[in-house]
Amino acid sequence: MKISKLISLVSFLVLISLQTVEPQDIPSGSISYDKTNKILYRVGGRGGLGYSTNNGNSWVSINAGLIQARKAILKTETGDLLICGYKDQTNSIFRSTNLGSTWINVLNVGAGIFAFKENSKGHVFGISQSAIYKSTDDGMTWISSSLPSDARSIFIDKNDKIFVGGDCQIFISIDDGSTWSTKTQGLTDPYTTFYFGTIASNSMNTVITTSDGSMLFVSKDDGETWEKVSSLGTTRSVGVTGLGSLLVCGDNGTFRSTDSGQHWSTLPQVSNKIIQFESGDTYEVFFLEKYDEFMTEVYPGNLYYSYDDGLTASLTPRTILLNSPNGSETWQAGTTQNITWTSTNVTNVKLEYTTNSGTNWATIIASTPASSGSYAWTIPNTESMNCKVKISDVDNSATSDVSDNVFTIIGMDSITYGGKVYHTVKIGTQTWLKENLDIGTMIQGNANATNNVTIEKYCYDNISANCDTYGGLYQWNEAMAYTTTPGTQGICPTGWHVPTKTEFETLKVAVNNDGNALKAIGQGNGIGSGTNTSGFSGLLAGYRNNYNNFLGLGLGYIWSSTEATEFNATYSYYLHLRNNDSGIYFYYDPKAYGFSIRCLKDENPIASIQIVSPNGGESFVSGTIDSIKWTSTNITNVKLEYSTDSGTNWSTIIASTSASSGSYAWTIPNAPSTQCKVRATDVNNAALFDVSDTTFTISDGNWTVYNTSNS
Structure with missing residues (x-):
């Protein structure tokens, strides 16, 4: 920027001669x-x-x-x-x-x-x-x-x-x-x-x-x-x-x-x-x-x-100092925040704000008393990370001050996390982030994340710009912050968590099993083209496999927080969206894979149920009484069933019993089999259930008694 030619005797510098000048x-x-x-x-x-x-x-x-x-x-x-x-x-x-x-x-x-x-x-x-x-x-x-x-x-x-x-x-x-x-x-x-x-x-x-x-x-x-x-x-x-x-x-x-x-x-x-x-x-x-x-x-x-082009002058300067917002604040649209300042010899001030670092300014209020030192501002719904406030003397706009650095305005339906703005969307009873998570430091595809103080992510093809577009790809343990508790916060913002497989199933029900409703416009093709009618804005971001390769750009892989221990202790479930059909699928893959993370708000209590017994390997005799045991959270009643063909068909034990009891006295049926399992289901949500990890045995009760005493 050029310095004004009108700067008088002091425009740049002053020189005095080597000759003696008193x-x-x-x-x-x-x-x-x-x-x-x-x-x-x-x-x-x-x-x-x-x-x-x-x-x-x-x-x-x-x-x-x-x-x-x-x-x-x-x-x-x-x-x-x-x-x-x-x-x-x-x-x-x-x-x-x-x-x-x-x-x-x-x-x-x-x-x-x-x-x-x-x-x-x-x-x-x-x-x-x-x-x-x-x-x-x-x-x-x-x-x-x-x-x-x-x-x-x-x-x-x-x-x-x-x-x-x-x-x-x-x-x-x-x-x-x-x-x-x-x-x-x-x-x-x-x-x-x-x-x-x-x-x-x-x-x-x-x-x-x-x-x-x-x-x-x-x-x-x-x-x-x-x-x-x-x-x-x-x-x-x-x-x-x-x-x-x-x-x-x-x-x-x-x-x-x-x-x-x-x-x-x-x-x-x-x-x-x-x-x-x-x-x-x-x-x-x-x-x-x-x-x-x-x-x-x-x-x-x-x-x-x-301050009036030389018409009047005084020995006391007019000053205005903006105190807040002065940079780095995050203010949400619709909330009321105080703009504060100090001033001397100023009667009224004008308040303005910008969302583009000062290129354009919009008036907050044309005139308000300077002596108040504060103005309650209802934050407009103008999302930007490049906002500033300007305060100026109504009588002389040259007496002014501007926020030293930019602050952020987030929308009514958005949050900031890690310096980025994430939007939210309500789908059924759930509130989801509309963007894949992008937090942490990029590591190369040939490296594994480690349990340290740094969140580590992959960017597709080792190109950081792909994280900007699709979000990061995370190994399961890294995404879970090295815990295995379903529904944990993991690397999600406070108040949010990595969704469970059950919560993904709830989402699936809410969109009527329409995967296209979950895909952003422009994602997928043909009968698999995204309509985004749910607002989920899913991206088919591909994945990183455990052979250090990036694959599947155009397919969606989103980790759940539910392990697939019934198949392999090193596997976990994920939601899968394809580019050429409208299905919503659940599979499991090694935790070492790098998948997307989509966070779910903690607004709904996380319900869970887990079979404790029988959980596989037990032997029961028909006609005897034994206990079915489970643990549960946020469930009122459970339905209990058993199968003698490893889960192909189910028979009701009891249609509803109190979940808080954690136990039910079961009279073992006369249904001999070595392929038995028990299932406990939330009466109010059939998608929430747990099954014995492996099979147990029911025998018919016929046995021979051997007398081992001496005759």
Whole structure:
């Protein structure tokens, strides 16, 4: 971003000659305003140097050993600070890349250089008694050319026209300082020398300047001809505001003109010792007062503040500081959050917000009392991770503050987790995340996740962008956070969990066994094309197998938290969606595979049931009584059944019995078989059941009694 050409005596840096220049010859201090970062810099006294981020309400010293910080300071486009100081009896340009903590001597300067300006190209010009210096690399290197006479003031207008005040003449360049023309018409007073004078120009081709003889000269033809103005008395400094108003200070006071010098009004509240006018934001102007003695303080003279283009000014700055939101907050749409701030000398503030880091702004409220320091904001449903709030003075928008960093607005149906926004969808009685989980650090497909403090994921084909699109692929143990409890949180957000196989079966029922209803639009093809009528937005993200290969992009594999121990202790169940049909399938595969994870909200109590006995290997005799035992959670009643053909057919033991009892006295039926199993089912949810892991035996009760006693 280009620094404004209107930055006056302090535009970039100040140079003082190697010749002895006593401090009394230098105006006591100068200021510079960094419009981009809203930082005010100030130089004054023997080494006084500092900056303010609150419009001069408080200052931070950054002198760092410069014995005499002379005229000016500015942050360059590259972020460096440049200043001219006097050290070891030498005037030098110093450069800092760390906000003044340390400085590098860039150049020792010869003849005294009194002011510097920068043009729109980033070229810096410094004016000396008999030469003009130019730098095209942020002040690192310099070239110089001589001028016909002494010169000590410089101004560059918005068209990059350069004005230099000389001895009874004005020099003008329109080609970046390559050539100069001399203007003398009207500059006829025998005392007309422009040492220490200042020059300013507005957008209406009016140029004003003051001379060593305390006289004001005005040009209304862009510096070609001049005329002396005596009506204001003796004058010593001039300036121009951001809107083009002319400012003049002299013994009779400080004056302002809005019509290129035709008429002047007095600013009675401002000192008659102003040595510099510095334009801030649009309506903002700073007035620096000369201090009679050369002091070492950062602020040796008074600083006046104007927020109405110089019409009025006072010694008290207006300040606004936004406290919240100031970055990293996450606010949900529909909730009410407080915007808070502190302010001084501000009556009303305007509040705005952006969802694109400041490119566009929307009004929250056009005006609210600044004294309240707080505003209850109902967060709009405008999801973004690049939000900021701006607060500004209703009377002067230049007095403002913006959130230091971005914050996040999440929708009414969304959450943030791991720096990402996940949307939610209600399907039947369940609330699901609409995106596959993407949390953790990517590892290569030829590596296995380990039980450490880092969540580890695969990205299809080892391409991180595929995680952005499809979510991560996780080995089962990693997804479960190395527990085996069905329905555990695992790597899901707090309040969410890895769904059980039963919960997936509930989802299947809710969508009428229509896999296409679970697939996002664009997933699958033909009769397997996704309709996403459920809003589940399933992605066919493929998988990583235990041979380190990525396969099946276009097929969906989503882990459940239910192990398939009845088949293999190293296997677990998953939900499977195909690309060419509308089915919803449940299979089991090795836990070492990398599948997707879709989290389920903890809003419904997780119901479970597990057969304890008989669970395989037992032998029972017909007609005897034995106990069927189970454990359960969140189930009211269970139905008990048995099978004599390993689960092909089932017979009812009891249609309903209290689940909380955990036990039922079963009279063993006369149904001899070695392929028996028991099943316990939730009476209210037939999809929730458990079966004996392996078969047990029922015999018919016929046996031979052997007498083992001695006859």
